[in-house]
Amino acid sequence: MSDFFPRGVLQEILRRLPPKTLLRFTIVCKSWRSLITHPSFISLHHRNSPSFLFLQFSNHFILPHRHSSTAPALRLPSFPHYDFPNVSFCNGLLCMAYGYQCQHVIVCNPSVRRYVTLPAPLQLPCFYTANIALGFDPSKCDYKVVRISCMVDDERFGLSAPEVEVCSLATGSWRTLDHGIAPVCYLGEGTSHGFHDGLVHWVAKRCVAGAWFNFVLSFHFEGEMFGEVILPESMARASLDALVVKVVGGGIGKNLTVFRVGGGSPCSCDIWIMKEYGVVKSWNKVFSFVMNGFCLEAPSLGMRFTDVEIPPIALCVTCSGEVLLLMDVAGRRCLYSLDIEKKTFTDVQIEVDTGFIYSGYYAESLLLLNKASGVVSY
Amino acid sequence: MQKTEGEESKAENEEVKQVTLMTSDGVKMKVEISIVYEMEIVRSFIEVNDADHSVPFPLPNVSSHTLDLIIELVKNEYDDEFMKTFSHDELKEVLVAANYLNMKTLLDFIATAIANLLEKKSVEFIRNFFNIVNDFTPEEEAEIRKTNEWVFQDLDED
Numbered sequence: 001m002s003d004f005f006p007r008g009v010l011q012e013i014l015r016r017l018p019p020k021t022l023l024r025f026t027i028v029c030k031s032w033r034s035l036i037t038h039p040s041f042i043s044l045h046h047r048n049s050p051s052f053l054f055l056q057f058s059n060h061f062i063l064p065h066r067h068s069s070t071a072p073a074l075r076l077p078s079f080p081h082y083d084f085p086n087v088s089f090c091n092g093l094l095c096m097a098y099g100y101q102c103q104h105v106i107v108c109n110p111s112v113r114r115y116v117t118l119p120a121p122l123q124l125p126c127f128y129t130a131n132i133a134l135g136f137d138p139s140k141c142d143y144k145v146v147r148i149s150c151m152v153d154d155e156r157f158g159l160s161a162p163e164v165e166v167c168s169l170a171t172g173s174w175r176t177l178d179h180g181i182a183p184v185c186y187l188g189e190g191t192s193h194g195f196h197d198g199l200v201h202w203v204a205k206r207c208v209a210g211a212w213f214n215f216v217l218s219f220h221f222e223g224e225m226f227g228e229v230i231l232p233e234s235m236a237r238a239s240l241d242a243l244v245v246k247v248v249g250g251g252i253g254k255n256l257t258v259f260r261v262g263g264g265s266p267c268s269c270d271i272w273i274m275k276e277y278g279v280v281k282s283w284n285k286v287f288s289f290v291m292n293g294f295c296l297e298a299p300s301l302g303m304r305f306t307d308v309e310i311p312p313i314a315l316c317v318t319c320s321g322e323v324l325l326l327m328d329v330a331g332r333r334c335l336y337s338l339d340i341e342k343k344t345f346t347d348v349q350i351e352v353d354t355g356f357i358y359s360g361y362y363a364e365s366l367l368l369l370n371k372a373s374g375v376v377s378y
Numbered sequence: 379m380q381k382t383e384g385e386e387s388k389a390e391n392e393e394v395k396q397v398t399l400m401t402s403d404g405v406k407m408k409v410e411i412s413i414v415y416e417m418e419i420v421r422s423f424i425e426v427n428d429a430d431h432s433v434p435f436p437l438p439n440v441s442s443h444t445l446d447l448i449i450e451l452v453k454n455e456y457d458d459e460f461m462k463t464f465s466h467d468e469l470k471e472v473l474v475a476a477n478y479l480n481m482k483t484l485l486d487f488i489a490t491a492i493a494n495l496l497e498k499k500s501v502e503f504i505r506n507f508f509n510i511v512n513d514f515t516p517e518e519e520a521e522i523r524k525t526n527e528w529v530f531q532d533l534d535e536d
Contacts, residue, residue: 006477008477009474016489016490017497020528025501027519027522028510029505029511029513113528377525
């Protein structure tokens with residue numbers, strides 16, 4: 001290190017640089033390398049790194065809300081034998097699980113192009129499907145992956161509690177939680193999830209006296225506990241004509257948000273927000289589209305789209321509170337941002353060439369850079 | 379009417395209020411108190427001791443040239459264009475001085491400016507900028523470069 005430059009002053013510069021630059025600067029000299037790869041610098045850098053909305057489709061990444069004009073070159077590792085992973089985001093890490101039972105799981109930091117492969121989870125009979133999510137445990141400063149496997153065979157479908165396992169990044173091994181820690185329910189393969197206050201949420205369903213009901217299942221990564229949030233009656237009744245009920249929120253600090261697409265024609269696509277977490281009465285239908293044939297109307301906005309082949313798909317709630325929707329208008333798949341309060345519905349000028357898309361909040365970081373064993377660069 | 383006069387005389391008073399600083403090269407500089415107040419290290423001393431402002435406050439780590447640049451930067455409300463006229467050495471000196479004087483706004487401004495300057499530069503540029511001697515063996519350096527080839531692409535010309 002140069003003679004007059006105090007380490008603290010150097011950190012002032014380095015903590016403001018993106019991971020790609022810092023990775024390059026690890027070969028400036030040995031003292032820079034030890035500074036940049038030190039756990040305390042990695043966490044200092046992470047604390048200063050803002051979160052961006054991250055969208056992935058067809059192996060391309062964009063961070064559309066980033067201030068600089070050029071999006072960073074984020075790339076995922078590719079595994080030729082697997083397509084369409086189940087993807088989960090947390091801070092600067094992505095968890096990708098492949099297969100209908102999520103047997104092959106990696107945790108990846110695309111900012112430094114490093115990933116670790118988790119050991120194989122429980123081997124399950126073929127009549128199980130599985131779902132995973134990645135989250136952070138602040139008490140242990142550790143990332144955890146939870147895998148929830150549900151039995152789908154004809155006779156016992158919906159009558160048993162899911163099998164639950166947790167793998168922490170620090171220990172690198174799976175732990176099976178006590179059977180019955182999750183309530184009796186069914187969580188479909190690839191059910192999308194939403195985060196709110198350190199909890200991950202899915203819409204699950206269960207059979208009560210021969211009828212199916214939807215509810216929101218939550219998992220708390222720190223306490224490794226499940227919880228339930230009751231849905232308003234119109235969504236709780238898992239009638240055959242409801243096509244989609246999914247948790248899309250919230251963005252950072254936003255309320256629990258659920259998107260529902262009804263069946264039939266005309267069908268309605270509703271956005272519901274729970275203003276006060278856990279208080280059933282605070283569920284409020286805040287927005288509705290009506291889809292009639294190939295015509296999509298937003299009555300509260302006075303807008304009408306023709307040549308719409310499928311109902312809009314809600315992706316997520318952004319940190320500024322807008323709902324991001326995937327639309328298919330006149331053969332063009334593109335993203336729209338819906339601001340319910342300001343009553344605006346804007347084409348964000350991002351065209352999507354596939355129906356397969358993930359979104360979430362992501363912060364560029366140096367995570368995984370100092371992990372010694374099992375890390376693969378790509 | 380009276381109120382206006384009061385404000386004017388107060389403003390005049392503030393304007394003349396200066397603190398004398400003694401730089402590392404022995405130059406005594408009179409600096410407006412509003413600027414001195416951004417220097418936490420001096421401010422805390424003045425506030426605690428209610429010192430006589432005519433006795434020079436020693437700054438053994440800051441040269442008169444660096445102090446001049448800092449005063450101009452603060453007066454110009456941290457103007458990017460003005461800072462672009464700085465040499466690399468001046469940038470580093472101002473950064474080290476901002477850290478020593480504990481000037482939070484200046485430290486943030488100058489560290490961000492240097493980070494922006496360095497973001498797309500090559501490793502050789504960085505070594506040159508900070509006068510760093512490479513202590514890796516060629517084999518070690520080649521190994522790290524090979525594992526992370528993608529980070530050495532799309533750089534600025536040095």
